[in-house]
Amino acid sequence: MAMLLWLALWVPPLGSVWQSTLLMQMLVQTGLLIALGFVMGWMLLARYGHRLLALRVWRWALLVVAVFSLSIWMIPRLADASVESGWVLMIRALSLTFLGGLPLCWAWQAMGPVIRGVLHIEALASLFRLGWLYLDSPVRLCTQYVYSDQRMLGLSLLWIALVYLCWLAAVALRGRVLWRLG
């Protein structure tokens, strides 16, 4: 089922629907590909957890792979390339899911609260940076998409960052309240 969903996210003709606008490609398609990888990682841990325990010592390596895989596909030129070439789209789908979401899940499970906190902060900062870049850039960053798409993506990223920030604040405050009550 997960594999069918994964294929539906990029294989033509459905793949072109997910790439019809910059927002669809960078947020929806990218987000779903990563999330699918994360969920697959979770399912594998649930099923083969005892065999995958050995992965814990590789958590930093897994994190490095995940961070680079996710960062590289944020490059505007590669967003264009995945529209222009079916091969690039396939590599993108494979790497976002199996080199991004999946190792991120396994690394996340093995990381402590401090590192998780750092990752949250970095993700939040990236959302604000990218959002501002896409909203404020006076030139089109992706030649395959119109300028209005770019601004829409920027605005959406900033809104998501704001919601994420509120959620993090709520989690932090809840933790404090529980500590005080305890």
Next chain:
Amino acid sequence: MPTNVKRGLGIAAATAALLLAGLALLWHLTRGLTSFTTESWRRAAILESPRALPEVVLEDHLGQSVALRSLCGQVLVINFVYTHCPGVCSALGAGAAQLALRMQDVIADGRVAVLSISFDPQRDTPKQLARFKRGLDASGSAWRVLRAPSQADTQTLLELMGVVVIDDRRGGFDHNAAWHVVDRSCQLRRIMDLDDTDAVEALVRSWL
């Protein structure tokens, strides 16, 4: 050395190798962290490896056929337009007319040509091109407005120059507009910002 220490060092080494590989890949994909967009990539690629103009036949606003490569021997300054463009292309055309006016001395003696080429040959007939030129070039400069009558030739030219034309979802097109500067041996050597006409003029004059 104890086994767990050896193992730990091995994992650390593998992690460091992955980090280096990731950085190397990022470096390669961005030309040393200088090209994050398709536009900056194509400009850098042209700078590194100039491209020869293709054998395409154009038709100017007077209806005259011009083989693009017959213009070799001149420095060519080219931008791409379409005449039904609501706003931006008027600015592109006006910019080309002004540039032609500034370089009229070197255009008059056949050393330079300023061209605007339409990427919508179906709608941009010579009559339409002439109307476009008249509307933006009151001083009657030597700026030429052309099209490649064949859609295949238009596509060949756009691909070679790295110009990407997309539907703007408002009945028109969006494209990565710039000045394309071709040297006297018909090699596309530089792609420059549209508002950088001073730099374009300086470059062209330095190549004469």
